Amino acid sequence: MKMSKIIAASLVASSVLFAGSLADKAKTMGLLPIPTDKSELSKLTDPNGTITPEKVELGKQLYFEPRLSKSGLISCNTCHNLGMGGVDGVSAAVGHNWTANPHHLNSPTVYNAVFAEKQFWDGRSPDLEDQAQGPMQAMPEMAAAPSLVVDRVNTMPEYVEAFKKAYGDDVKINFETITATIGKFERTLVTPSRFDDFLNGKDDALSDAEKEGLETFLAKGCIACHRGVALGGGMQKFPLIGKYKYADVGDFKGDKNGMVKVPTLRNITETAPYFHNGTIWSLKEAVQEMGRTQLGQEISDADAEKIVTFFNALEGRKPMIEYPQLPKITSETPKPDMK
Template identity: 60%
Template sequence: MKIAKSVVLATALISVSAFAKDALIEKAKQAGLQPIPQEVSKLFKLIDNPKNPITKAKVELGKKLYFDPRLSRSGLISCNTCHNLSTGGDDNVPVATGHKWRHNPHHLNSPTVYNAVFNQKQFWDGRSPDLEDQATGPIQADVEMNMPKDLAVKVVKSIPEYKEAFAKVYPGEEITIKTIGKAIGAFERTLVTPSRYDDYLGGDEKALTEVEKEGLKTFIEVGCASCHNGVGLGGGMAPFPAIGKYKYANIGDFKGDKNGMVKVPTLRNILETAPYFHNGATYNIKEAIEIMAETQLGKKLTKKQIDSIATFFKALTGKKPYVRLPMLPNSTPSTPKPDLN
């Protein structure tokens, strides 16, 4: 009889434990949290752009352009300079630094390119609708790559291998700054990083540790998921600051778009993408959590709550896609020369 009771009790405990775990997954989904799809077909549907369908050839061309410093006036800066795929998809410095070592005039920080495909808008002020359009901005910006669009096109057209590749992937289209952006955007759309967090939301209850699950629960209950949601755990637009004052508002002069809205940064790989905030104000993730709660939620979190959320963030570090460094085609006598001035 005692043995039977023990079996029943053990079974009940297992059932309660399973229900509790399932309940947290359901709670996360009800809060608007969504995993990166595990099925390739579903993921492809999510990241593809019908106006610029992803193909292997486009991705390969876009990868070369992404790493090609000849798209900058100095011949030294590539997209990968500020969005380094080896260091979390950003540059890990407070302010974006470009041509002639100049800093962004608004003291804006370079956001990660990993999982940027899940953003609803691109750039901190959300002025760009997609990755294809966004890719053309830094090339032309005078404090970034400082490359006039006509000069960028001239560089690409001067290199036979690039001309042949464009003719293949965009037949009948003239090489312009827009088609250059389309190719780079196609490559960037593949830079997604599924993590243990996604496995958990997908039903693998052992993918997260118990303390990480507690952190996820805290994350949801204090209100972080009100902005950091969706597949990207961010990527939409929100007022900033929303309720309280921002501790580091004196760094730079960025105020968001005309309505004071700022793009919500993704939390994926957050422990690899310091410093934090649009102006790169702090490298301390716990301070960032504390400030966000006060500024956006009007809440003073306890040390336990902050530590718990920071622990959950460990589960957001994802598996990076393998990107083999491309061998770039040679310049020709007609390729514009670097200009360091």
């Protein structure tokens, strides 16, 4: 979205031209709820109809499987901890040999990632299945060659049987099938919140203070970037208007056009620190920094606090995830490598 469109969105928001309820206003301005109808939700999370309970259960095992990493210590859940809002709670992701991300990139949440238009901070992956291939191979993350991942899985008979149960006896357990299965599990990590209840017609789902915060959120023009079901997830120029005060932390500049993926606001109260380089720990400061860099305006302490109050309503109801029992290795399973 170009600067003129963002400014226009901000002006329209602040003019409050919409009649009707606050929920109607929010939806008219581009905020959408997670569907309550399962078939409607499936159109967003499983448009090709490929998800089955067997694939999800296997994907969950693989998501928690540290032996998909070179060291045998790091799983997807290490950086995207499902018990901590889907993040790791540190500024820069830590991977193989306890190495911090060399670009000082922060781990985004995996919850509701299915609603995002693109994956990774530079938007280089189109979906979760493709995204799962990246961290596994990256040296600062799981550092595992695809051949190692395939050998580890194929030498554990319980995994082989699970793949046959999920895909059929003729399944080829290759790197793409393994990572795609993780993506199918991640597609189920959806967290409807009180905000969704509010948009779906339950007026008392939000407190008066949260409603005032939502009004402020709309009036300031935050919906120019944080919109749709994901309340983010698209690509945006960053910084757009003002200078980002922590731009010198790390060397990430976005994609070739300087575009950066807009983080989801869902569960934002649980996913500190903020921004691509994890430099801001206070939500209030994050709101004010976004006002300066993206909207070209100073957001007062009072208004920032109102918006943060609204963010409390975005804390979602997490799916119950039971830590899986993982298959045992055999004598053929490649050993851990800490180098």
